[in-house]
Amino acid sequence: MKKNYYVTTNGELKRKDNTIQLETKEGEKKKIPVKNCNSLHLMGQLDFNTRFFEFLGKQETLAHYYGWYGDYRGSFYPKEFLNSGLVVVNQSEYYNNSQKRLELAQKFVEGSSYNMLQNLRYYRNKGKDVEEQISEIENLREGTEKVDTAEDILGIEGSIRRSYYSTFNKILRDSFVFTKRVKQPPDNEVNAMISFGNSMLYSSILNEIYRTQLNPTISYLHEPRERRFSLSLDLSEIFKPVIVDKTLFKLVNKQELKPDKHFDKDLDGCLLNDKGRKKFVAEFEERLEQTIYNEKLERKVSYQRMFRLEAYKIIKHVLDDKEYKPYRAD
CATH class of the missing domain: 3.100.10.20 (CRISPR-associated endonuclease Cas1, N-terminal domain)
Structure with a gap:
């Protein structure tokens, strides 16, 4: 590979x-x-x-x-070599049809929230007091079936993620304090790791979309905009709990990253220093290379490969009306 x-x-x-x-x-x-x-x-x-x-x-x-704070700034995206007008036309049709778009947006949030719950259930079994947030997220998930637009779905996803993030102080070691999600720039060590990890995940998924026939600028949960690959944002939601959050939890709880050694703070915000960045990258890459069993292929595949398989499922959904089922972590 x-x-x-x-x-x-x-x-x-x-x-x-x-x-x-x-x-x-x-x-x-x-x-x-x-x-x-x-x-x-x-x-x-x-x-x-x-x-x-x-x-x-x-x-x-x-x-x-x-950028300076580890935020994603842009990509050099070579000329596409797997162009398919049929795929792009069908992608566009699913975006322009409000019901079809809504159904795909629901699937992305279904997958992301399920994977968040899997993380919380793991830590509940480790004795962490996260039952309230598990119940809240389960209730919010039910609300995705009662809304009419992708924008409403994105709002519910934001509420789910806020509830999920509120557990981080219970999961992480006491030396790391996290109250709320702050971006551009991150205001503390946990936000710095989340921003950096999310940026790398977004880029890693874009790598795999490039190697399919999908157009990365046509998305369903996030609104397509100029100068951004918003389909990568959609797929990233599913894998953030599996890749970024688990990387963060391991590095903090095993004391491989420490506030006084691996971060720099200034008047504007907080960022991983060079040593911290290298540690985070190494653990992130190890996570991407980890293999999991894929039932359809009947063999193990890496998470990096799983990103591309997820993109293939989108293609089959828009071309063949084969229902898209998002990745669910065991």
Whole structure:
């Protein structure tokens, strides 16, 4: 399986013969084997040239850019090579038909809320007092069948997530305090990890959408807008509890990340420092490579592969009216 490469240092990226070379500000040179590269995640202050991007395009390799606080800023998205007018037309039809769009939006929230509940049930069995939030989320889930628009569904999803996030202080070690979700910029260590993890998940799912016939700008739960790949946002909701939150829980509760060693704070917000970022990336990648049994394929597949399988299910839904069933964690 091809690897994701994360560039956290400052320097220059350029084509060197038939591969990519990173030259740091200190003069150190490192090669990135492009034939083994699934995607690039660029987190440092980096210089490029057009030859570099032309080479990435020929290799069908995506590159994702992150801001100072680990927030997603954009992607280099090569020319699509699996174009299908039929898929795009049907995707658009499902968006333009309010009932069809509503049904897909409901499915995304059904999957995401189920996976949140699975996390909470795990910690309830570990003695954490999360029963109130489990009941609240179960009640909110029922409300998704009683609304008329995708916008209403997104509002319910927001209420579910607020209830879910309110348990984090009970799940995480006492050294990490979390009161509410704050973005742009994150105001504390937990928000910094959530923002960074969500950005990487969004990019990782976009990698897999690119390798299908789906148009990543046509979405159903989130409103499509200019300059964003909103279908990746839809699919990310399902996998946030499974990938991002479990990564965060493990790093904090096993004391692999500590507030005084792995984060930087300034007047504007909080971010993972270089050491913290590397630890989070390593655990995130380990999570992506973890395998789970897929009943349809009758074999184990990685979570990274599961993202693409989820996209294939969307294609079958819009082409063949085969009911989309979101991924549910065991």
